[in-house]
Amino acid sequence: MVKEMKKFMTLCLVALLALATLAAGCGGGGDKKDAKGDPKAEKVLRIGCNADFAPFEFQDVSGKEYQGFDMDLIRAVAKEMGYKAEIQNLNFDGLIPALEADNLDVIISGMTINDERKKKVDFSDPYYKSGLSIIVKKDDTSINKFSDLKGKKVAVQIGTTSAMEVKKIEGAEVKEFNSSADTFLELKAGGVDAVVNDRPVNDYYIMKSGVTDVRRLEELLTSEDYGIASSKKKPEMKKQIDAALKKLHDSGEYDKIFKKWFGNG
Numbered sequence: 720m721v722k723e724m725k726k727f728m729t730l731c732l733v734a735l736l737a738l739a740t741l742a743a744g745c746g747g748g749g750d751k752k753d754a755k756g757d758p759k760a761e762k763v764l765r766i767g768c769n770a771d772f773a774p775f776e777f778q779d780v781s782g783k784e785y786q787g788f789d790m791d792l793i794r795a796v797a798k799e800m801g802y803k804a805e806i807q808n809l810n811f812d813g814l815i816p817a818l819e820a821d822n823l824d825v826i827i828s829g830m831t832i833n834d835e836r837k838k839k840v841d842f843s844d845p846y847y848k849s850g851l852s853i854i855v856k857k858d859d860t861s862i863n864k865f866s867d868l869k870g871k872k873v874a875v876q877i878g879t880t881s882a883m884e885v886k887k888i889e890g891a892e893v894k895e896f897n898s899s900a901d902t903f904l905e906l907k908a909g910g911v912d913a914v915v916n917d918r919p920v921n922d923y924y925i926m927k928s929g930v931t932d933v934r935r936l937e938e939l940l941t942s943e944d945y946g947i948a949s950s951k952k953k954p955e956m957k958k959q960i961d962a963a964l965k966k967l968h969d970s971g972e973y974d975k976i977f978k979k980w981f982g983n984g
């Protein structure tokens with residue numbers, strides 16, 4: 720009887736161990752091996768973005784491929800790091816919470832490095848210089864600079880630096896939208912007087928959308944650096960990203976990707 724019991728216990732232990740190994744393998748992301756513990760299995764980098772921010776991240780007309788400057792850059796970074804890139808599309812204000820919940824390994828989303836976000840995530844070295852600009856209807860001569868937004872209705876994307884900055888302009892009425900596409904639609908529909916968004920995104924919209932009745936104002940409100948975010952709990956990730964970025968700069972790959980999306984400008 721005692722012998723039987725012992726056998727049973729051993730079996731239980733083996734089963735438990737097998738389960739634990741499986742669970743460890745299925746945890747997803749990071750530098751884990753696959754379920755069989757095969758070290759040669761491809762490691763997956765779970766990348767989050769808000770794919771409504773051309774020319775940085777957007778989906779092609781068929782809605783399948785993610786494309787843009789950030790997408791090319793992060794694919795190259797992942798490759799340098801020895802990961803397979805797996806891109807997910809989330810709301811912009813859901814990206815940092817998803818990273819904190821370990822549902823993502825990194826965020827690349829035209830995300831500006833700032834102190835508030837730095838409390839929650841690690842940022843890579845800056846990879847792109849940006850700033851906020853205004854778009855208005857061409858026939859609206861009453862708005863020529865940021866301070867003119869006083870008393871005006873302004874569309875911004877939720878959770879962005881645009882939303883933070885326009886809220887500081889006294890007397891400006893801020894209307895927040897889930898996507899930057901919606902902010903442009905609102906201006907077109909006459910629901911707002913202006914859109915505030917990152918300059919390259921405003922410029923790309925004017926260039927590509929075929930709209931002829933809007934203009935981008937010269938003044939830039941801020942100077943911002945974009946960074947790739949990773950978890951504070953995995954500081955080695957930031958180091959690997961920075962090393963990969965450096966390699967891409969040194970090899971000329973970064974310049975190639977930059978030229979593809981921004982020409983020489």
Ligand code: ARG
Nearest residue numbers: 769772828829830831879880
């Ligand atoms: N640079 C701005 C920020 O960090 C806007 C980024 C919005 N990005 C996006 N993919 N929608 O707040």
